[in-house]
Amino acid sequence: MTVIEDSTPLQQNHLPDEIIDRESEREQLQKAPTDQNLHIHGPRGTGKTHLIKKYVEDIDGKACYISCLEHDTQYKILQQLVSQLTHDSIQTGHHTSELQRKIEEHTDVLDFTVVLDELDFLLLNDGDDLLYFLSRLNNPPRIITITANTEDLKQQIEPRTYSSLHPRRIQFEPYTGQQIYEILADRASKTLKPKSLHRNAATYIASSTQNAELALTWLRTAAQHADEAVTEELVQEIREDAYNLHIEKHLEKLSQHHRNLYQAIQELSKEKGPVVNAGSIYQRYQKITEERGREPLSNRRTSDYLKQLEELNLIKAEYHYGGEKGKTREVRLTDQADNI
DNA sequence: TATCCACCGGAAAAGGAGGACT
């Protein structure tokens, strides 16, 4: 016995045609002049990527969507751009300027949009070289940047880049409990048998998180476990599972080393309390990695990886520059109490 | 006043994969 009628709309990457409660943002997006660059900022799970992907579908063919989580250097993004524009794949080994020239050939004759999602991961590695290059072309493409951590691009990039980019900012606020409730109810109506999502269950989820992605993962997990209906008890029962699944989904996109690091923090915070410092994390990470028969990365390298986990909001870190604790950072896991 | 803590984070360098040319 299952409560699921049509599992498609429940799946992780499903993009429903209608977006709930993002009317004003959608309007801002559609009404912005097409030569105006945009910077979209908002916490995770507020529908930024979702809305942009729909937008890209609407103006089909004229936009390149690139996630800087996967393509985190200027070079990789240039490769992506060239291969999307020319429809064939580019290997490594080329000169950056050669790729830039190819892109320039396209911009000269074609107006198109470049969407850079998760921009923080590019800025972390390569700074703003790519943004500078794109914005200073003769006939620059329209640039839409999306980030969860950089509210104001001006703080993060060179003044000369900012002045040629000069993006209009579109801010996504966290969903309210009411909105999360509506999203859940809507999704349930499309996927579950009638009346199988209890009102209290949806209310419980909606009062626990403002992150729509997490809320939907939660609903999905509950629906898969449900016999007759998704009840409040069931939703409470699987709370932990749903959250872990949500985390796993993010970690999947990263490397085994990231996962080992995360596990190290998990273990340590279970043993010694929630706050752990970077040194002990590294030691535990080494142990875990060696036990799996792999060579651990250097301390310096994992320091960068920790930063990436932080950017993804999987951990929180507090930096100390000197003082009684020396120069270090204290790390703890982001948990549901943080209302992500 | 010198030294210590504990590790951050920038810079440089090493090693590797792939392309272009001879």
Added chain:
DNA sequence: AGTCCTCCTTTTCCGGTGGATA
């Protein structure tokens, strides 16, 4: 096939941080 180029990933090196302690 060999050489030289490119960029990517990772390591190595090291200066720096500011209160606590001797």
